[in-house]
Amino acid sequence: MxxxxxxxxxxxxxxxxxxxxxxxxxxxxxxxxxxxxxxxxxxxxxxxxxxxxxxxxxxxxxxxxxxxxxxxxxxxxxxxxxxxxxxxxxxxxxxxxxxxxxxxxxxxxxxxxxxxxxxxxxxxxxxxxxxxxxxxxxxxxxxxxxxxxxxxxxxxxxxxxxxxxxxxxxxxxxxxxxxxxxxxGPWQYKEKLIPVVINSIIENKTIPIYGNGLNIRDWxxxxxxxxxxxxxxxxxxxxxxxxxxxxNELSNIDLVKKICKISDKILKNNTPSDNLIKYVNDRPGHDLRYAINSKKINSLGWSPSTSFNKSLEKTINWYISNKKWFI
Incomplete structure (x- = not known):
């Protein structure tokens, strides 16, 4: 074994x-x-x-x-x-x-x-x-x-x-x-961007966005x-x-607005959550953009199989259902 x-x-x-x-x-x-x-x-x-x-x-x-x-x-x-x-x-x-x-x-x-x-x-x-x-x-x-x-x-x-x-x-x-x-996804600690945004929406608190929100990540x-x-x-x-x-390249602000839109639908919020967005001072050395070329592993036979929007909705639902552990 x-x-x-x-x-x-x-x-x-x-x-x-x-x-x-x-x-x-x-x-x-x-x-x-x-x-x-x-x-x-x-x-x-x-x-x-x-x-x-x-x-x-x-x-x-x-x-x-x-x-x-x-x-x-x-x-x-x-x-x-x-x-x-x-x-x-x-x-x-x-x-x-x-x-x-x-x-x-x-x-x-x-x-x-x-x-x-x-x-x-x-x-x-x-x-x-x-x-x-x-x-x-x-x-x-x-x-x-x-x-x-x-x-x-x-x-x-x-x-x-x-x-x-x-x-x-x-x-x-x-x-x-x-x-x-x-x-x-599920179980990500609350200090990271997506859990921060979801938990801020749940608690009706300010959603902090570094700098101008135009930093891009592949999710x-x-x-x-x-x-x-x-x-x-x-x-x-x-x-x-x-x-x-x-x-799945998105700027931080576009990602946050997408999370707000999905969360508002799930939570049936009357007031748009993107009103909670507040731009804050950027962090030192904040990289502008990350983007990955996966051709090597793709050529071996692997590729992602999930839908970004469905996975994001699944993640939001998970944090809403498990909020007592993370807020």
Missing amino acids: KTILVTGGLGFIGSNFLNDFVINNLDKNIINIDSQTYAASTKSTLDLNQFSNYKYYNIDILNKEDIDNLFSSYNFDLILHFAAESHVDNSILDPLIFAKTNTIGTLNLLDTFKNYKNFNDKLFYHISTDEVFGSTKKGYFDELSQYKPSSPYSASKAASDHFVMAYYKTYNLPVIISHCSNNF IFVEDHISAIKFLIKNHSVGETYCIGSN
Whole structure:
């Protein structure tokens, strides 16, 4: 029976992955480690505790001794590394914790993994971000794009990417990296843009928009990201990177207005929620545009399958139904 390690499995993307993967892979042992930082949710994986092939440990990837002990206890065939500090605003306030968790934490995992004597059929899959490429006014990021991180967050992720590839080249570790565009969906912590907007509408509070609201992002529903990850687990070349996007480019203001319109319909609001919009001072180093070219993974056979509008409506309904957990 294969054994899989998932780091950061109580976070947004990690928990969505586990809720799909555990149930559909009962023939695999799945170990989830998470240090339960402020953005983690133990509720997100509660339903998994009934499955005998799933086990959770409260372990911080910065604790090298705990990581060493874990790898001594289990012979992992696949490591899916989701764990990361990810909120850009917080990285501006406290860059050091991002450097520690995202860079040193990744290095701890890699350094322990390299002590395995046999790497046959093993894989270290590092989930990264398109933010490492910086901003682009036109065109699209792809696997050959130059790294130009603009924030302490993206710099820490860029550093972790470089360590992953360095361990591949120096120690022959079997690794892959994927860079994904902006995710949205259930269980995303309330500090991110889409949950902020939805919760502001529910509470009839101001909806803050950075700068002029014209910053553009490519949005991907978390279920599509999960399907891409599962696809790459089976369809990859060791030492390669893969870009994952969904071709849903929207300016922040257009996205917010779309959320307002859908939410007003669901909540039957008499007053348009876009009246709550307020432009606030832009954050330092705010990238203008991210856009991903997914041709490489598309050519292998993967493409997103969800409708953006339907996925956004599904997400809004989820936050409305679970508002007691997030407001």
